[in-house]
Amino acid sequence: MVVPPLLRAVIMGPPGSGKGTVSARIIKHFGMKHLSSGDLLRDNMQKKTEVGILAKSYIDQGQLIPDDIMTRLMLNELKGLDQYNWLLDGFPRTVAQAEALDKECQIDTVIDLDVPFETIKCRLTARWIHPASGRVYNLEFSPPKVQGIDDITGEPLVQRDDDKPETVTKRLQAYDAQTKPVLEYYREKGLLKSFSGTETNKIWPHIYAFLQTKLPDVSQQDAATPR
Ligand SMILES: Nc1nc2c(ncn2[C@@H]2O[C@H](COP(=O)(O)OP(=O)(O)O)[C@@H](O)[C@H]2O)c(=O)[nH]1
Numbered sequence: 001m002v003v004p005p006l007l008r009a010v011i012m013g014p015p016g017s018g019k020g021t022v023s024a025r026i027i028k029h030f031g032m033k034h035l036s037s038g039d040l041l042r043d044n045m046q047k048k049t050e051v052g053i054l055a056k057s058y059i060d061q062g063q064l065i066p067d068d069i070m071t072r073l074m075l076n077e078l079k080g081l082d083q084y085n086w087l088l089d090g091f092p093r094t095v096a097q098a099e100a101l102d103k104e105c106q107i108d109t110v111i112d113l114d115v116p117f118e119t120i121k122c123r124l125t126a127r128w129i130h131p132a133s134g135r136v137y138n139l140e141f142s143p144p145k146v147q148g149i150d151d152i153t154g155e156p157l158v159q160r161d162d163d164k165p166e167t168v169t170k171r172l173q174a175y176d177a178q179t180k181p182v183l184e185y186y187r188e189k190g191l192l193k194s195f196s197g198t199e200t201n202k203i204w205p206h207i208y209a210f211l212q213t214k215l216p217d218v219s220q221q222d223a224a225t226p227r
């Protein structure tokens with residue numbers, strides 16, 4: 001039996017473009033391992049690790065964590081996933097990070113969520129998360145069954161400190177200056193697949209169709225109506 005090669009994918013897009021939301025659907029349908037740099041940093045902050053304490057000062061200011069720290073943290077996590085198809089979310093965010101990642105493995109595809117900044121700003125102030133799992137809700141788009149409570153564990157939801165309007169503006173500036181060049185980097189390599197729109201539910205069927213050309217749907221649901 002020929003074993004297909006493992007898929008190495010990255011999901012990109014500005015803060016609030018829906019990376020976490022789309023990643024959850026990708027994992028459900030295609031069974032990939034999801035590694036989110038933001039979730040990993042928040043976990044470190046909550047546990048008050050050395051990286052977590054350092055990261056907090058940058059995150060609270062809407063700035064990126066220095067490349068060497070971020071790269072070490074993520075490449076170390078990836079070591080444990082080398083037997084799986086994986087999806088990186090939030091990393092790489094600078095060209096230096098992308099180059100460091102390239103030295104370790106060959107990326108197959110980069111999914112870019114191209115969502116306008118104006119759409120994003122409103123979304124983030126209505127975002128609530130369950131920190132332990134990374135599950136993400138939105139008061140209008142995807143509210144929890146009970147207000148303020150995670151659907152699965154019954155634990156309380158929190159708002160991210162960096163979703164304050166002033167910090168969101170700084171994060172969008174950092175995206176423009178530092179992360180957009182990464183899109184160009186992957187475009188030049190022929191790996192970038194951009195999906196444009198203002199609603200995740202309209203973008204998702206296109207991403208689903210694209211990934212179906214690479215991986216089988218492992219979910220129990222009817223593949224004709226992906227959700
Ligand atoms: N109104 C609206 N909110 C959305 C849509 N897609 C995602 N969201 C919400 O927008 C916020 C940001 O999405 P998230 O997946 O966390 O984005 P990320 O920062 O790129 O990982 C969350 O509160 C989501 O529930 C959408 O199509 N419409």
Ligand SMILES: Nc1ncnc2c1ncn2[C@@H]1O[C@H](COP(=O)(O)OP(=O)(O)O)[C@@H](O)[C@H]1O
Nearest residue numbers: 015016037038058059063064065070090091093
């Ligand atoms: N690859 C990275 N390089 C540097 N900083 C990062 C990286 N990933 C996450 N961060 C930091 O963590 C914050 C939150 O990241 P994330 O949860 O991915 O948020 P979002 O996609 O909503 O901007 C970022 O604003 C940044 O300060």
